[in-house]
Amino acid sequence: MKKYKGYLIDLDGTLYRGNEIIPEAVEFIASLDQMGLRYLFLTNNSSQTPAQVAKRLQKFGFPAREDQVYTSALATAAYLKDTLGSPSVFVIGEEGLKKAIIEANCLMTEQNPEAVVVGIDREFSYEKMKKACLFIRQGAQFIGTNPDKALPTEEGLLPGAGSLIQAIAMATGVNPKIIGKPESIIIHYALKALGTTSGETLIVGDNLETDILAGVKAKIDTLLVLSGVTTMDIANQSEIKPKYQVVTLREWKL
Ligand SMILES: [Mg+2]
Known part of the structure; x- marks a missing residue:
């Protein structure tokens, strides 16, 4: 497996499921912090501010900061400005x-x-x-x-x-x-915010049609985690193929 400097990480189905935390995701985020790797929590939801999303993640036990959250609202605003x-x-x-x-x-x-x-x-x-x-x-x-x-x-x-x-x-x-996933525009602006290049960055998510397709369209590497909406059967039958696939994030070696 290639080593990545930056990670774009989906929320629901990847870090938690509804109101239930995914323990392997907590370990994964802790490891990213320990290794000093850069990451953003990447969400299509435009209704909340990054501060509100960070607060919700903190309630689940993720040490998320406001500046680590990237929303489709931020990408839309960046696109308008640009x-x-x-x-x-x-x-x-x-x-x-x-x-x-x-x-x-x-x-x-x-x-x-x-x-x-x-x-x-x-x-x-x-x-x-x-x-x-x-x-x-x-x-x-x-x-x-x-x-x-x-x-x-x-x-x-x-x-x-x-x-x-x-x-x-x-x-x-x-x-x-x-602007949002599966379009590449949100990835483009998220990479700008993260400060890593497309070749150095991995997108992690549970949804083939949003997270993985966005990575494919933006030409960045993709990791599908089967902790959310995608089962092994769905993954096997889909034409959208992630570069890597794991059952839980515990399998992923940074
Ligand atoms: Mg998801």
């Missing part, structure tokens, strides 16, 4: 997304925005959707934080950001630019 020079933006989303966009010096507006950004918004409404559609039809760039169709919760699978984004895509006939 490609459109901190444009005016109409945002459908929650605190994590709004804070990231403001910190990237973008102006949040409900009038003639240059871009429309859509993430998970549990106060999504016809009114918000109507505004987004009108702005996109007027030429605003349409950007989606992440394509997740559904969110696993104790109530069951609830509509995710992808389903809200698709409602607007359907209504306008315009395809959004998607």
